Amino acid sequence: DWTPDQFVESTVEGLKKKLGNDKVVMALSGGVDSTVAATLIHKAIGKNLHCIFVDNGLLRKNEFMQVLDSYKDMGLNIKGVDAKDKFYTALKGLTDPEAKRKAIGKTFIDVFDEESHKISDVKWLGQGTIYPDVIESVSVNGPSVTIKSHHNVGGLPDKMKLKVVEPLNTLFKDEVRVVGKTLGIDPAILGRHPFPGPGLGIRILGDITADKVSILQEVDHIFISGLRQHGLYDKVWQAGAILTPLQAVGVMGDERTYERVVSLRAVTSTDGMTADWAHLPYEFLAEISSDIINKVKGVNRVVYDISSKPPATIEWE
Numbered sequence: 001d002w003t004p005d006q007f008v009e010s011t012v013e014g015l016k017k018k019l020g021n022d023k024v025v026m027a028l029s030g031g032v033d034s035t036v037a038a039t040l041i042h043k044a045i046g047k048n049l050h051c052i053f054v055d056n057g058l059l060r061k062n063e064f065m066q067v068l069d070s071y072k073d074m075g076l077n078i079k080g081v082d083a084k085d086k087f088y089t090a091l092k093g094l095t096d097p098e099a100k101r102k103a104i105g106k107t108f109i110d111v112f113d114e115e116s117h118k119i120s121d122v123k124w125l126g127q128g129t130i131y132p133d134v135i136e137s138v139s140v141n142g143p144s145v146t147i148k149s150h151h152n153v154g155g156l157p158d159k160m161k162l163k164v165v166e167p168l169n170t171l172f173k174d175e176v177r178v179v180g181k182t183l184g185i186d187p188a189i190l191g192r193h194p195f196p197g198p199g200l201g202i203r204i205l206g207d208i209t210a211d212k213v214s215i216l217q218e219v220d221h222i223f224i225s226g227l228r229q230h231g232l233y234d235k236v237w238q239a240g241a242i243l244t245p246l247q248a249v250g251v252m253g254d255e256r257t258y259e260r261v262v263s264l265r266a267v268t269s270t271d272g273m274t275a276d277w278a279h280l281p282y283e284f285l286a287e288i289s290s291d292i293i294n295k296v297k298g299v300n301r302v303v304y305d306i307s308s309k310p311p312a313t314i315e316w317e
């Protein structure tokens with residue numbers, strides 16, 4: 001029978017044999033999979049694992065520093081790279097969702113490639129690929145991959161000529177969480193909602209600017225902290241906010257306003273392949289809506305997405 005302790009023991013043993021004194025480079029995202037994979041590799045080879053965490057300018061509010069700090073606390077050999085401007089430059093003027101994804105993916109590979117070359121003699125690329133990613137990337141599970149080019153599987157190795165090490169590629173998500181728990185990883189990391197690689201870039205409809213990112217970060221922060229405070233965070237699979245290109249009329253005192261419409265999205269799901277919109281309490285939605293409208297400059301209207309997948313994907317782009 002499979003137990004997490006046995007899995008950790010045999011995986012670490014296997015990694016030691018496989019990697020010897022070789023160096024491994026790995027991109028971390030703050031997500032469950034990459035964190036658990038890195039922890040296993042770190043247990044096997046220590047400082048020979050070089051981790052890179054890229055700030056693509058599309059992360060949640062304060063996330064870069066918080067996640068970087070927690071990786072440091074875990075003893076990982078991690079380098080934070082501020083590449084915000086590179087991403088914003090690559091995204092400038094792009095409005096097509098696939099073009100935006102490709103620009104984000106390509107810029108990420110460029111940044112990662114450049115950083116990896118600063119590490120002498122690196123032989124391996126570590127990845128947090130889990131079993132469903134392996135299946136999805138060969139497109140057995142339906143059209144999601146061809147509709148949206150997910151960039152977290154593949155891509156990197158070809159260009160960098162590194163061998164790939166993927167210690168989680170036989171596990172399902174729930175098993176990854178159990179292994180993470182056995183490894184003593186912070187429950188806050190293990191319980192995190194999925195967050196897409198292109199980040200807020202696919203939640204800002206239309207072109208991306210630093211100003212739009214900061215508006216969306218504020219909105220998202222109010223929503224996510226609200227979910228936590230009301231004990232709702234763990235009841236949904238994923239949640240976030242979307243900045244629409246729509247403007248709507250409002251009144252403030254005697255003034256007429258003409259400002260942005262944001263949408264909140266929260267879904268329940270077991271694997272992300274299908275999802276139902278989360279039936280969040282009206283009182284909660286009311287509180288979050290007025291918080292957002294009162295606190296976030298430039299937003300005067302909040303709507304809630306009540307569409308399920310299929311056909312409506314979790315992300316809007």
Ligand code: XMP
Nearest residue numbers: 149150151152194196197198272313314315
């Ligand atoms: P959709 O929007 O297809 O999303 O229903 C299903 C799950 O995948 C995430 N997602 C992505 N993750 N790169 C990623 O790493 C992407 O391009 C991407 N697009 C969607 C989405 O957040 C949800 O968890």
